[in-house]
Amino acid sequence: MFASAVFAFRIWVQLPIIEKSLVKVSAQELTALNFAFKQMSKPLHTINYDYAVWDRTYSYMKSSNMSAKRFYEQHEYPDDTFKSLKVDGVFVFNNENELVFSKGFNHDNDQPLVFTFTDFKQYPQNKALSPQRKVALPPIEPQIESPSDVPSKTGVIATQYGPALFSSTTILQSNRTGPIMGYLVFIRLIDKNFIDELSQYTVAGVTMSSLTQDEQNGSGINLDSNVAPTKLTASSTRIVHNIDGKPLFKLVLNHTNTSLPPLIDSSVIILLAELSTLLLLGYLLYSYFLVNPVRKLAVDIEEMDKSREIKKLQYSYRISELVKVATHFNALMGTIQEQTKQLNEQAYIDKLTNIPNRRSFEQRLETYCQLLARQQIGFTLIIADVDHFKEYNDNLGHLAGDEALMKVAQVLTQQFYRAEDICARFGGEEFIMLFRDIPEQPLCHKLEAMINGFKELNLPHPTSKTAKYVTVSFGVCTITANDYAFKSESSVIARQVILAADKALYHAKASGRNQFSKTVMTLEQIEQNNSDPIT
Numbered sequence: 001m002f003a004s005a006v007f008a009f010r011i012w013v014q015l016p017i018i019e020k021s022l023v024k025v026s027a028q029e030l031t032a033l034n035f036a037f038k039q040m041s042k043p044l045h046t047i048n049y050d051y052a053v054w055d056r057t058y059s060y061m062k063s064s065n066m067s068a069k070r071f072y073e074q075h076e077y078p079d080d081t082f083k084s085l086k087v088d089g090v091f092v093f094n095n096e097n098e099l100v101f102s103k104g105f106n107h108d109n110d111q112p113l114v115f116t117f118t119d120f121k122q123y124p125q126n127k128a129l130s131p132q133r134k135v136a137l138p139p140i141e142p143q144i145e146s147p148s149d150v151p152s153k154t155g156v157i158a159t160q161y162g163p164a165l166f167s168s169t170t171i172l173q174s175n176r177t178g179p180i181m182g183y184l185v186f187i188r189l190i191d192k193n194f195i196d197e198l199s200q201y202t203v204a205g206v207t208m209s210s211l212t213q214d215e216q217n218g219s220g221i222n223l224d225s226n227v228a229p230t231k232l233t234a235s236s237t238r239i240v241h242n243i244d245g246k247p248l249f250k251l252v253l254n255h256t257n258t259s260l261p262p263l264i265d266s267s268v269i270i271l272l273a274e275l276s277t278l279l280l281l282g283y284l285l286y287s288y289f290l291v292n293p294v295r296k297l298a299v300d301i302e303e304m305d306k307s308r309e310i311k312k313l314q315y316s317y318r319i320s321e322l323v324k325v326a327t328h329f330n331a332l333m334g335t336i337q338e339q340t341k342q343l344n345e346q347a348y349i350d351k352l353t354n355i356p357n358r359r360s361f362e363q364r365l366e367t368y369c370q371l372l373a374r375q376q377i378g379f380t381l382i383i384a385d386v387d388h389f390k391e392y393n394d395n396l397g398h399l400a401g402d403e404a405l406m407k408v409a410q411v412l413t414q415q416f417y418r419a420e421d422i423c424a425r426f427g428g429e430e431f432i433m434l435f436r437d438i439p440e441q442p443l444c445h446k447l448e449a450m451i452n453g454f455k456e457l458n459l460p461h462p463t464s465k466t467a468k469y470v471t472v473s474f475g476v477c478t479i480t481a482n483d484y485a486f487k488s489e490s491s492v493i494a495r496q497v498i499l500a501a502d503k504a505l506y507h508a509k510a511s512g513r514n515q516f517s518k519t520v521m522t523l524e525q526i527e528q529n530n531s532d533p534i535t
């Protein structure tokens with residue numbers, strides 16, 4: 001797509017501009033051709049003028065002395081003069097348009113030439129050679145006032161040797177006074193050497209060729225017209241006209257730049273290379289500042305998702321939007337962390353008493369049972385039940401009952417110091433406790449401390465048949481391992497120990513409440529009880 005854009009630019013923008021400028025160059029070459037052709041007739045005109053407005057030529061025309069005339073003809077127009085002046089023919093006419101003197105000499109190949117174009121009977125159109133365009137000029141008039149008024153004429157004329165440039169000037173005294181004594185014509189053949197010289201002026205290649213039928217009939221562009229080419233062509237043709245205005249021959253200009261540069265050249269390759277480098281640089285910057293940070297952000301979040309662990313994103317991004325994303329993400333993660341923490345707490349904490357709930361206890365019990373079965377670490381489970389709590393509620397109201405339960409929880413938890421031990425609300429007015437690997441004496445001491453704690457709390461319970469204050473009964477079951485290899489599931493222990501503690505509680509209640517009843521079990525007994533369906 002990128003390369004297509006470059007090619008489209010090349011085809012639709014660059015190449016048309018180049019073509020336009022090349023067409024302009026072609027037009028300039030044609031202008032140069034016309035200019036050069038005119039320039040080449042100037043030396044001919046200059047020397048023709050010099051010879052015509054010259055006292056010796058004037059005297060020659062005036063003189064009737066034949067030997068003087070021959071002297072002029074031989075000494076002023078020797079072969080060398082033709083060569084040095086680059087002329088191929090000299091013709092002197094009198095005012096009656098009669099040829100007085102003529103000489104032809106090819107200055108390139110030193111060959112004498114005998115021209116016939118001066119035979120005005122055969123070529124009447126050539127009478128136009130006369131600078132005043134008259135067949136006969138008056139012998140005296142007109143007087144010539146200034147050099148610029150000297151009648152002269154240049155153009156192209158057909159000869160039997162091919163077309164020739166001519167220059168024709170009236171014969172006058174060198175001070176340009178006196179009567180016109182006729183006119184002098186110089187010609188230069190338009191041959192190969194002439195064309196070669198013309199080519200040097202124009203820089204482009206020029207050839208001369210004959211006209212087609214259509215061109216003879218007037219089609220084609222004149223050499224001195226201002227018609228510029230409109231499109232790029234290999235060559236252009238310009239028609240040169242004869243003295244009588246008829247098409248005579250054509251010049252073919254072979255233009256120097258005729259074709260457009262190729263679609264892919266060194267400039268296109270350089271442009272492509274430059275744009276590719278820019279694109280690559282842009283991509284690298286884009287990757288460095290945007291893609292890589294976004295990718296790192298995605299990887300960090302993906303890792304967080306896999307590890308299920310909420311971490312703060314480390315952001316050192318250079319783009320402010322990404323810094324914002326990371327900041328907001330971290331803030332969101334903080335909120336989620338806080339909410340998760342609260343949810344966890346709610347899931348494992350009893351709402352009323354603010355101590356661990358039954359689920360929390362069960363998890364801990366499971367851990368204890370596994371430790372017991374695998375590592376022989378014993379533990380004690382205690383179920384505490386508020387005595388006559390139904391009467392308390394009935395008498396003092398449910399809200400007072402709630403408050404009483406909160407205070408019971410406080411008294412019980414006062415005996416817990418170690419993190420591995422737990423005091424939880426089991427449900428209703430029942431609490432459940434676990435002490436890991438606690439010896440008999442400290443255990444009894446703790447139980448007595450709890451019973452005394454309620455006594456000290458002295459929460460009035462007017463309808464209690466046990467005491468005037470709220471009392472609690474405890475069912476205690478201690479499990480010892482005794483190096484017994486326990487084979488059953490550890491969950492069996494949990495069920496059995498709760499059953500045993502419950503039995504003990506029942507016993508404590510039956511024995512008058514406000515006391516604890518304690519039982520001890522071994523792992524072996526638990527396994528036996530489990531296999532006995534009646535237990």
Ligand SMILES: Nc1nc2c(ncn2[C@@H]2O[C@H](COP(=O)(O)OP(=O)(O)OP(=O)(O)O)[C@@H](O)[C@H]2O)c(=O)[nH]1
Nearest residue numbers: 385386387388389390391393398399401402428429
């Ligand atoms: N206020 C209050 N009462 C509760 C809550 N949970 C259970 N109870 C009440 O606790 C009472 C338990 O009564 P019972 O199971 O008959 O036991 P008791 O009255 O304590 O009798 P004994 O255990 O034999 O001493 C019921 O009246 C329950 O409604 C609680 O969260 N708040």
